[in-house]
Amino acid sequence: MSALTQGTEGPVEEAAPGYRAGRTLPLRVELARQLRRRRTAVMFGILAVLPLVLVAAFAIGGDPGGRSGQVTLMDTATASGPNFAAVNLFVSAGFLLVIPVALFCGDTVASEANWSSLRYLLAAPVPRARLLWSKLVVALGLSxxxxxxxxxxxxxxxxxxxxxxxxxxxxxxxxxxxxATGRLVVVVAYLFGSQLVTAGLAFWLSTKTDAPLGAVGGAVGLTIVGNVLDAVTALGHWRDFLPAHWQFAWADAVQPRPEWSGMIQGTSVSVTYALVFFALAFRSFARKDVVS
Known part of the structure; x- marks a missing residue:
């Protein structure tokens, strides 16, 4: 803990012998706590089962084929293992991959407040910035x-x-x-970068509410709103400032001659929004009256 001593310039706070703020709530401890939670296992289980579901769907419905002479990525799903992996990313990028990001980042702080354990972590004492940093790194790692x-x-x-x-x-x-495998690695990296805006929004909401469902649902809901706005063509070039506008820019990476401009713009937009939300999270939590 800490003790206060009276100096010539007022109270001076002295740390207890051996106390190091940087050693509180190590990442390995926070990671172990999050891995033991049921929602983590359920989320990873759903993602692991999806490819099996698609294989069963193709086995039942037959191989996909082009319609009206047009061939899409879905139509090439059964051509090879890399094609099947690309199709799984295609069908999940728009919504499914949003859920684990919103879940891991939106539930992390709000759940502690909901369980009334947040104040005990801060009384350990874990500095607020250190607590948020540990939780953010682990949440992004799980995402x-x-x-x-x-x-x-x-x-x-x-x-x-x-x-x-x-x-x-x-x-x-x-x-x-x-x-092709190397390109898929690039695609995954881009998808992670494009989801940082959802991570930032969910993390900020997690510091503002004691209801985990509110933080997770709020992030998912606003992401859906972004997708709806992107479909409004009347917005014109304003859509370029929506992260949702660039969510499928990764398709340019799996072309014989890749095009990177869309991915660069999409990453820039997402990272910019994310940094703002992360900053808001640290700022609001530093001033928050933690009573639970």
Missing amino acids: LAAMVLLPLVALAVGTAAYGWGPLHVPTGGVLDAGP
């Missing part, structure tokens, strides 16, 4: 792990079901399996 898990399982399942081969591009041409 990244969720995004990596899906394509890894999909690649394994797809290879077992459809074989290992090149990535067939809907617009024509193929990418050898090796370069």
